[in-house]
Amino acid sequence: MSHNKTLTFAFMDPPFESERTVTFFRLLDAALDANSHVKVFAYEGAAALSFAKQQQHGNAIHGNDTQQEDHPLTKTWIASLQKKARKKALSFEWINCGLCVDERGVNDTIPGCNRGGPADLWRYASESFNTLTIGTR
Amino acid sequence: MKVLQILDQAFRTVVEEQDETILWLIQCMQKKVELNDIDQIQLLLTGQAVYYTQQKKQQPPLKIGDWLQTQPANINKDIDNLISSHIPVYVVYEDLWDRGLEMEALREGIQVVNREQLVPLFEQADQIWHW
Amino acid sequence: MSEFLFIQSRDPFTDALTKSQYELIHHLATAGNRVTVVLVQNGVMPATKSSIFTPFTKLLHENITLVADKFSLQQREIDAEQLIPEILTTDLDIVIKALLSGQKVIWN
Helix, strand or coil: CCCCCEEEEEECCCCCCCHHHHHHHHHHHHHHHCCCEEEEEECHHHHHCCECCCCCCCECCCCECHHHHCCCCHHHHHHHHHHHHHHCCCCEEEEEEHHHHHHHCCCCECCCEEEECHHHHHHHHHHCCEEEEECCC | CEEEEEECCCCCCHHHHCCCHHHHHHHHHHHHHCCCCCCEEEEEECHHHHHHHCCCCCCCCCEECCEECCCCCCHHHHHHHHHHCCCCEEEEHHHHHHCCCCCCCCCCCEEEECHHHHHHHHHHCCEEEEC | CCEEEEEECCCCCCCCHHHHHHHHHHHHHHCCCEEEEEECHHHHHHHECCCCCHHHHHHCCCCEEEEEEHHHHHHCCCCHHHECCCCEEECCHHHHHHHHCCCEEEEC
16 A cells, blocks of 8 residues: 555445435545545445445436436445556545444445444544545435 | 534434434444543534433334334433543534523533634644534 | 635525534634635535625635535536636535645535
């Protein structure tokens, strides 16, 4: 791992209900653009962002089948950020709050997203240069 | 690292999680913080979260169909836990006043600050985590 | 003196707490702190010349740099020329730069 600075992000929102989710992912992307290592603590609804069983679907109102609609999925955004980090030799760590995962039945996550707890958030923050938390409403 | 945690939401997860999720998170992190003399967590209650300074009873149990909640949240206990863990707890006076709560007795250990006094509170923290 | 960056996502027309957030930002600036406010999402709505929300003018202070997120503006079809003259447009890299320079970055 290079000696670039590390930023921690804590996030609480689920995949499809809030504009904050989009802004959060844009911030992660911008952090990698700035050559920062990234650590994410996904709390409450955010524990579903990395759920592996998210599936694209068609949309009859749009007149699109599944392939044409190419519906955004947060698991795909995470995978894309993981790939971007690898290309830039940056670390991109992701921990889901384990109890939040259990409650929602979203245990099946994409590779690179792990299970942890609030102590990991404090550890992440302690190991990082700076931290941003984004609560839910 | 001194981190000021700000909570302005109230009753957001209280029924489903059977606690206030951020007060729970802080209690969990405090177990790590207590292990050294350098780190400190502080809590600022503002907005609707000022109601948490007035809680005296356990939350009412929810009943859905024949399902009855047996372990409703006890925010009163959560706040007491924070205070007994030596976490400074602040509440914004104007937010109490707006809600007609400024004359209510606060439990020992909660410090009232006005909005101008938030300036030094924000200045002294290394990081500010708004939930 | 500290440096703060607030990511202001809340819309004052639907969220009453936004007014007190503006006041706090104003107090921090008045106390001599350098403050940047990044308007995002519906937080950009009071930034137009035609918008009327008087408490927003508290953010027009010499110690406050006020910017609006380009993507949020594009979504709402707000052109830069429609913004109050003191407000510049930005990408979110401004937030990351602030985090990496050790500023206190706060999501509102």
